[in-house]
Amino acid sequence: MADTLHRSPVLRHREDAFARLPEGLEIVAEPDVALADLRVPEGAVASATGVVGVALPLEPNTWVARPGGQVVWLGPDEWLVSDADERPEALEAALRAAVAPHDGAAVDVSAQRTAVRLRGRHARALLATGCALDLHPSVFGAGRSAQTTLGLVGVVLLALDDRGEDYRILVRPSFAGYLADWLLDAAVEFEPPGPAAAL
Amino acid sequence: MQLIRCPWCGPREEVEFHYGGQAHVAYPDDPAALTDEQWARYVFFRDNPKGAFAERWSHSAGCRRWFNAVRDTRTYRFLAVYKPGEARPEVAS
Missing domain, CATH: 3.30.1360.120 (Probable tRNA modification gtpase trme; domain 1)
Structure with a gap:
């Protein structure tokens, strides 16, 4: 929201x-809107798909729509996830829970x-x-x-x-x-x- | 303006990039064992060739990733760009 x-x-x-x-x-x-910076190592990219709602775009300089927002490619292991319906801390927590076991990271960058x-x-x-x-x-x-x-x-x-x-x-x-x-x-x-x- | 080809983003204007000095300068295996002079050589001394030179560059205004490039220091032309960890490509300057 x-x-x-x-x-x-x-x-x-x-x-x-x-x-x-x-x-x-x-x-x-x-x-x-809520924005989260998502880092996922190559090879564990699929771990984020469930929370993000779509597969992370792997082609440089592309973005895809996701439920409530978009995912933007920021780097070979970095994406910007936006969500207009979620609180920033909830978005961060959900992403982090999904990717942390795979050495990924999610940080709230809404501001x-x-x-x-x-x-x-x-x-x-x-x-x-x-x-x-x-x-x-x-x-x-x-x-x-x-x-x-x-x-x-x-x-x-x-x-x-x-x-x-x-x-x-x-x-x-x-x-x-x-x-x-x-x-x-x-x-x-x-x-x-x-x-x-x-x- | 010269375009530099980022290995990920493709050709971008030179102002989007940041120079990072000589590439392939290996960190000493056992830094504590070095003499002050050896350490100073590692920290401060760099090649200064006339011609092809392997350098680190960062796409600081774009994807913010580091990569390596071989640049001709006489003409400033970029002869090759390659990702970190890759071997320096053979290029004719």
Whole structure:
């Protein structure tokens, strides 16, 4: 349950600016959810399947949906498990119980990242102004993820559709304000021509 | 900007990586038995070749994994990348 995390939404002061974005762009600060960093040694990956609900993605830079959230590949033995319905400590405990006997580990990192949803037909072009990766849906379609930099910020970027119009950006809360300001600034070039809108 | 190929993530911009010095510097079997000079040689002395050089790199802005690379110190071109634990590949510089 997202409301089990009592944290001030770090982007609440940007919501008015988000509402004034040009047509074709939409930014939503998503509710905080439980996040756990899961480490499982190669060979014991299947031990987590029961709790996670799906097989851990083994291909680098991919993510898969799971009941209540998603599993993101972070490294050859590391995944980020999210859950919107579970308390962070319960998610951590359940994962740890499953993988600890196999020398795995699970740590609650719910406070480490917050999620920003970026949607709209200009979404890919907006990201491309600050991200060096090829984001074309043919190589970065639904199910792809990347840990990279956007602007000057380290992010985990998730592609949610195959049209380049829906992304989730996981960012450290202390950088979220900067990232939001950067996105809003980058969005200016998608304003329709005409008298400059007040920012 | 130069792209460096992470063994897991593929080609990424150089700024995502962090340099980790010479690769394949083995930890001494019995550190306590070393003289101060031998220990200092292990800690501080590194090769400085002109040409192919095996180095450690970390994909610090990405998957945060360490890997090894053979880089030509004259041209800065990466000749090979390989995972930790793998033998240094033979490359022509």
